[in-house]
Every structure is written in C-alpha cells, then in structure tokens.
Amino acid sequence: MAQKNSAKYSEFTKSVLSVIKTIPQGKVATYKGVAHAMGKPQASRAVGNALNKNENLVAVPCHRVVKSDGTIGGYSAGANKKIFVLKQEGIPVYKNKIKILQKYLYEF
DNA sequence: ACGGTGACGCTCA
C-alpha cells in the first residue's frame, strides 16, 4: 500500500522490472515464471507487488504478465486495459482469461 | 522493528 517517493526501487523490484522488459511482444509470462527466473519461485506474490508500484508502466510490458492459471490478474492502468493490449498483441483473451500455450508463453 | 496489505500459487472440499 502506498509506494515510495519517486522512481526508487529495491533490488528485488528492479530485477523484476528488468526481467519483464525482456518479454517480447506477442508473448506472455506468468508471475510464477518471473519469480522462478529470479531464483525465488516462492516470491510470486512479491513479483505482483513489485509490478503494482511500477512507474515504468510504459517502459515495462507488465501487461504481458498473467497468472499461472491463465487469469489476467491486475493492472495499474486497469485490468480491462491490460486485456485490450494483450489482444492487440495477438494474444487470444476470453473472459478475463487467456489460453497459456507454449507459443504465447515466454520462457526465460 | 512490527503488523497489515497485495497485479499470486497450490491444495482441499
């Protein structure tokens, strides 16, 4: 709740943002996947927390990160917006959910 | 330093 002043992030947060910047367009990643890629497969919740206070909403394609079950999850600018962008990038979205296929899933 | 919160994940009913 509430975030830090300015764009000052912790090492963990910066790592999360850094990893997400790697996700190419037209592909998606799961919170779990990101956490696992950082060596902290149990920190999936923390990953979401990091994205939540993310200010680089434009620089970081955080909209390409979804839940492990395919649910869209949340989005600082609005979940509906997130869905829209995903569709825009060629990701089939159905009722706030997407089909996580290997072709859409980005592997770190 | 502590407790509460949250863009999650997994298991059980």
Added chain:
DNA sequence: TTGAGCGCCACCG
C-alpha cells in the same frame, strides 16, 4: 470445474 483457505515474499507507514 469452481470456490474457499492457507502459505509465500517484499514493501510501506
């Protein structure tokens, strides 16, 4: 298959 519960980590005041 869907919903509820418990556990996980990191950040904020």
